[in-house]
Amino acid sequence: MASTRDSITDIWGPRTPQCGEHWPSRVDQNLAEDPDRWVQACCFLCSNGCGLDIGVKDDKPGGRIVGVRGCETDVVNRGRLGPKGLHSWVANADPGRLTRPLIRRGGRLEPASWDEAMELLVGRIRTAKQRHTAGSIAFYSSGQLFAEENYTLSVIGKAGVGTLHMDGNTRLCTATAGAALKETFGADGQPGTYEDVDVTDCFLLVGHDMAATATVLWARVLDRRRAAVPSGMVVIDPRRTATAAEADIHIQPRLGTNVAVLNGLIRQLIAGGYADRAFLEAHTLGFDELARTVATYTPERVAEIACIPADQIRRAADLIGGSRMLLTTCLQGVYQSNQGTAAAVQVNNVNLVLGRIGRPGCGILQMNGQPTAQNNRESGTGGDLPGFRNFGNPRHLEEVARLWNVDPDTLPNWGPPTHALQIFRYAETGSIRVLWIVGTNPAVSIPDLGRLRAILRKQGLFVIVQDAFMTETAEMADVVLPAAIWGEKTGCSTNVNRVVHLNRKAIDPPGEARPDLDIFLDFARRMDFRDKDGAPLIKWHDAEGAFNAWRECTRGRPCDYSGLSYAKLSQGSGVPWPVNEQHPQGSTRYYTDLKFATDPDYCESYGHDLVTGAAITAREYKARQPAGRALLRPVEYVPPQEEPDEHYPFFLTTGRVVYHFHTRTKTGRSKALRDAAPDAYIQVNEDDARRLGIKQGDMLRVTSRRGAADAPARVGDIEPGTLFMPFHYGYWDEPGRARAANELTLYDWDPVSKQPHFKYAAVKLAKVECSPLPQPDESKRESAADAGAGKGEADAARTHLADYIGLLHASEERLARGWEKLRTSHPDAPDIGAQSALFMSWSRENAVAVQAYAGKYGERLEGEPEALDQALLIQRRATAFGLLRDLQDLWLMANESTISTTVLIQGARALGDRGLEQDLLGVEGRNERQRAWLLTRIRQAAPQTLAVPPAGA
Structure with missing residues (x-):
């Protein structure tokens, strides 16, 4: 195999220390054979979105992928790739691929034609809408869809079906990023860039194990740290990860105390005289209220709440405040924890108090979890209006209606968009009758899996799953649609850095599998969706046509694609939005003019009470007269709703490992990645392990109020009283025991972003002395297709x-x-x-x-x-x-x-x-x-x- 390195053991590759303002290139490659041709794409297995080329061999009809190489000229990665990017392409040829539609008959999923499958689902959706309104239909999609597919689905769901019940699995990993940016800056869109890594003199990473979740970006950080004059680094994380081991100061707070720690940090920055008063006066609102709120969060009080040394807060404030720049990042340790949006907003406040934004080396990266999570949020399949428009602004609703040539009154605007856990709750209570799941696996990724399995098995709920593999979720579907994946279709993806990449189709999908866009277009045609003039609602027929429609939808909005085209995106690198007449080559850095998206007629949201989630009204928002200034949003610390007690004495947190993505649907099919991380584990503090007689590798059982799971022990590098489990592992590869971390997690969400609380749960721990817990059986489901109207229909009228x-x-x-x-x-x-x-x-x-x-x-x-x-x-x-x-x-x-x-x-x-x-x-x-x-x-x-x-x- 022609490979430039063993990325399993050498995860981040050799150092290429940054010299000057430009990160040196280094081309990573992994090939099984020499390809006949190379096809432009980008990696799809973290939010970094690295540019790459797919190597294709044309020795069979449709071609086959034989490897990948990094794109040397791409602004994101300069040719580098991580372990997942170098190895996961083998999943395209996995024998477990779905190649024909399946319909449940007599309790079993059996092969069917596309016409049979589509007519069945079209019939069920028509009937549900006629009998129970569009509110009985829901879509739950994925951050793996291209921008073109996301936008097409958004139009279909909002203007065709007419439902508010539309969300993506990005709700699980990235909703708080978007929410926090809206609360502070008025709209989504990162006020930081990867180029800031190359010049900053200080990093602050909060709840973000970058070494595991964004390996190429971490390589960039390491190169900056190895420069002649290295940057400082503060990491806030309860685990001693590879990221934390690199830090100058590592703060290990108790789970759920992020707001208290950040309030304490902000207080010390103000007390130390580091606040930029001129910047605050000219470009922000709310500093006096913020200062009053954080005044009581002394280092001693924070130490008591978060169980950390008080002096760490002082030292961190002096390191950060004494620098000239600051690049801040955060991820799931913030988003999925207690007070997720409130904490993420305080991260924004740190940079704003210091006036470190909009210039080189100064910015905030509210990281995403997936490479097209940004497209999900931009397009409206994450629930919002497309183009970062405001559901509460009638003018924005009218703009969308004009774009789609529909009556504004036909668009669903009677309430806030329905988020993922609420969609499943509606299905649980029976008011959602049809649930279409696209490219994601909630039967492993949603919290409280026992409850989720019962929902998906519910008689009377018609479940459609569109995927490339027979996942745990697909096992419980009534209709399964085989989908093409990365490398088998064309479309654009946008990373956390706002960089748009074009992914060209490299090979044909296997069997009868179809691109998601083709499935959506077929559905729209069969449903005969029309605009107000009687013309077809969906007016495009291929990916480029969909992109052109999406481009027009973004014109004049923060995520402006109007200057982009497939031709421009084929010139050797991705391009960061906004791209328009003012920025024809894209915009490396955002908010350089310090004019933020907070104007009432432009903003994406009027904001919320960060504790309760109650919406701020348009009148209240306008009364503040933000006028392009950022909003400093203070908040008090509120303890987690569930904490350890005498019955459940440990705190459990969950997260990722470097070798896997989501529920391993693709990475688990790569032998190299599977062998590197074959199983879940339970990480235990050394003292706790000694007290309980636990040794490395012992089989343990962790139990919460919701369920239990078994996994081998991994001892060390975590705070006392805290346990960690990776969430990737489910049951499609039949481990023979209950091992999914989400058997244990809370079915609850952040009041603002509605992102689930995966990062804390009270649990108890014991060694497994006898047989392990049996593996749940996902396939036991009475089909709604077979059962007709199903349970609950008697009172449906x-x-x-x-x-x-x-x-x-x-x-x-x-x-x-x-x-x-x-x-x-x-x-x-x-x-x-x-x-x-x-x-x-x-x-x-x-x-x-x-x-x-x-x-x-x-x-x-x-x-x-x-x-x-x-x-x-x-x-x-x-x-x-x-x-x-x-x-x-x-x-x-x-x-x-x-x-x-x-x-x-x-x-x-x-x-x-x-x-x-x-x-x-x-x-x-x-x-x-x-x-x-x-x-x-x-x-x-x-x-x-x-x-x-x-x-x-």
Whole structure:
């Protein structure tokens, strides 16, 4: 085999110390045979996105891949490749590839034609939409899809099917990156670049084992550290990884305490006089509030919370503050842990407090987990509007509607996009009837796997899986569609550095497998999706046509591709967006003008409460007048929701190993990678192992409140009381025992990003003294295709819209009676009579408007109105105090109506009933005016009533 190095043992390759501002090239290669031709592509097995060429032998129809080499001229890697990139190409020829569609018949998956499979799924989706609305259909896709496929699926899901239930597995690894960038800078897009590595004098890595997760980027960091004047480095990680071993200062906090540690670091930077006051005044908002919040996080307090030496915070602040530059990165140790978005935002705050952004060596890389995670977020298949547009901005919704030539009212905008765990929760409760899973394996990657398996097996849920291999998830599907993978199709991918690469098709897919784009186009044709002029909704027929449509969608947005083309992307390197008239060659560095994407009419999000996740309104956001300034968002530390106790005394965290990707669907098919990391393991602290009598290699069982798994012990390099398991390992290769780390993890999510909490779970640990736990059986599933309508269909016609119509109607009738009671109880209050009469007429008008829809949807009462009557039964005296209490009762009743109206408006939008929506908006407007008057009147009455006693009291 022609290989430039053994990347299994020499993971990062020889050092090529950085000299000047340009990283030297080094071409890595791994070939089984000499190829007949080379085909342009990039690596697909981490978020680095390294440019490479695929070596193809044309000695068989369609060709075969015989190896890869790094692209010497590519800006991302200068020819380097890591172990996964050099070895995983063998998966394309693996005999386990799916080559024909499969349909479940009689409980078994059996071969079928493409027509059979597509007509079955089209029929199920049409029926679900007709019977249960588009809200019964969901898509769960992958960060492995090209930009063209992501965008096509986004148009199909939003404008064709019309569902809000669309997310990708990037929710598991990268959602917090996008959320944190929106909260601070107004929009997604990295305010840092790999080129900053070459010149910075200081690195801060938070929860990011770069040596294992982005090997080529780590090689770049090592080369910078080996330069004549090396950069400093601080690493925050509870494990002593290869990354941490390289650091000048390694802080090992207790799991879930990132916010406390970062607050302490920011406090020390301010106290040490390192804050750039001129920058903060000119380019940020919120510094005073941030300073007040972090003021109490002294090194001693942080030491107590995070179980670290107090002096580490001081030393880290002095190293960072005393440098001239700072490149900060973070990954899953932040994103998947307690207060993920809040912690990631504090990472942003570190750079902003120092004014280190937008210039060489200064920036933030909120890292991704997959090479096209950025495309997932950009295109809208991660749930948002495409082009980093704002779901809360009506103008942005209209822009998308114009691009797709559809009526804005047909796009699903009745609520926030549904994130992955909520999609599965809806499937669990039965309101999602069809779930289409594309290129991902949630039966290993989603938390609390026992619960997830029960969801996928649920009778009445029709599951479609589109994949290249028979994964644990595909085993439970009703229809399996064989998909082409990397090397077998054409399309673009965008890495965390905003660099867009073109991947050319090198070989044909095996058997009847098809590119994902072709499957989506076939689906759209069979569904006959149309725009408002009657033309086909999807107007492209190949990858380049899809790219051109996507390019136009991004014009004028932060992720501007408008100056890109397949021709431009074929010139020897990827190109970083934005690429447009102002930046025809792309943009190496972002935000160099220090004008951030926070303008209210441009921003991607108005932000959230970082603790609760409650959305900030457009009005509140605009009132801050951000005007292109970054937003410093402080937050208090909140402990994890689950912590060790006497029954579960250990903290478990999960993560990656250098040789595998996701659930090993591809890397596990490479002998070299499989032999290097054949099995899961449980990492244990030396003292804990000694106390429990555990030796290296002993089989251990770790148990949480949700499940258990068995794996051999690995002793050392981790904090006491903490365990680590890699999450890659599932069951498709039949280990014969329960070993998936996600048997143990929490089914919970960050309040802002909705990214699951994989990084902490309370567990207990024991040696396996007898037989290991049996391997779960994914295949036991009664087919929804066979079972017909399935469980739960008997009451399918009953929606809860009728319950809320009944509740709102009763609320408004009682509110009208409440206004009458107020008028008669306080006849001498000058303003009460006339206002009560007016508001009573409004409430009666509201009741009539709502009652009109009872005939269409029904009207059911379930006991709540009786609770409203209690307020009306209290007869108070006509005193100042009696008036105040009666006003308060009416305020509470008006709020009941407001909540019911809000719920019904969202339901009307989901159903597409514009008449009901408009009438409810009228109800809402009248109700809001009632509430505003009541609150004003309560505030006016309260001081005199409470502070001054009446005569004779």
